[in-house]
Amino acid sequence: MALSFFGLAIFLLLTLDSDYASTPASAASEGVQITYGSVIKLMHEKTKFRLHSHDVPYGSGSGQQSVTGFPNVDDANSYWIVKPIHDSSAKQGDAIKSGTFIRLHHMRTRKWLHSHLHASPISGNLEVSCFGSDGESDTGDYWSVEIEGSGKTWRQDQRVRLRHVDTGGYLHSHDKKYTRIAGGQQEVCGVREKRADNVWLAAEGVYLPATESK
Template sequence: MKGSGTRIASVRILFQAIIADTKLLQSWLPPATSEATDSSDSDLEIPFWQRTWFIVLLLAMAITFFGVAMFMLLTLDSDYVATPVSAANDGGVQITYGSVIKLMHERTKFRLHSHDVPYGSGSGQQSVTGFQGVDDANSYWIVKPTPDSSAKQGDPIKIGSVIRLLHMRTRKWLHSHLHASPISGNMEVSCFGGDEQSDTGDHWRLEIEGSGKTWQQDQKVRLQHVDTAGYLHSHDKKYSRIAGGQQEVCGVRDKKADNIWLAAEGVYLPVFESK
């Protein structure tokens, strides 16, 4: 039913476009004039051939849009429709490979964030912070498997899985190493590499709090860096310059309450089931 609703909404948008195009073309045509019209007004009348051309164009556009609408209605796979999710969702939505999500720090409610600004110390790589705003586009991450994994887009993510997080805007991976973080001196967390450039410094192991076996939106999780064993961590310590008001994100080896994150807003691909 969800896939059908998405297709119907898409068709509705296309028909709205048809109506809009019809009104636009009609606005180009002046009102019909009678034979008794004054000669000065008749100079504005569009020739018969040009009016006919407009009508043919209108019909062609309408037929094209109708054909596309029917194609979407009849042929799109209703079992594979992305689900937009907000932080107010009741939970239970599966996080799958290929989903685009925001990670919310459980205690402070800040989102895991990055931007094209390098650290002024440590590695000098692209900085990663906690951002308070909900709507910022720099807080989206694409959940990816590791290169040697057999996991595919749409597969659920099991407890203990090693994953990667690709920053959607800058196309760099969530990364960590032994460089000191700028404020607390813990392990620095950065963004590094690119779509085709990744190493084990981008690998994070998923830990799920509670009895869950696969990652869902309402579950508390920890991400442990494979190379350093540090947990993805944040706290109330904030930057005063460049990223003023944003809080530090770093890695710590101790398992603490400030290691806990939840999947918040995003577009979650449904679980793929082979037919």
């Protein structure tokens, strides 16, 4: 019964054009595991903005699809599907340990969370973009999950940092905001130092149940 519920929820997330009315993190079960195949929003701990993308290219740098921090909770462009990297033996429903490399697939545009050495538009740090397609992905889409504290597997109530494998930059946001195309949205970028602004929490979403170990 639980599996059919989650299957239906993901179907709705992938097919509805209107915003999905999700359960806030505060109302969901605390400590639920983030597993491969889960569809989640990532909340920047300090500012409470959600990691977001949309079909708007950067006007500088790579010119790839832009990634921002979005202030509103009820926005369908802030959902990301947690996927394993290429050649991984991980399966849907597997738990994610600290230090694991993952990919984040933007649900609406089907591109991957990506970074490289281009400069970000506002702060001049490492640009974070969305790039590729369902079948097009490279190591620029690989992120290492670093769990804060003593947790060994990624859970909803844990503070995490996502470190880009190729550049060493931590997924980062701050109170620097765009004024034109993405007015009111925050810059998301990569920085190579650990800072308070590197910390994220899994928030709203559809969390697939963890596969039981045999």
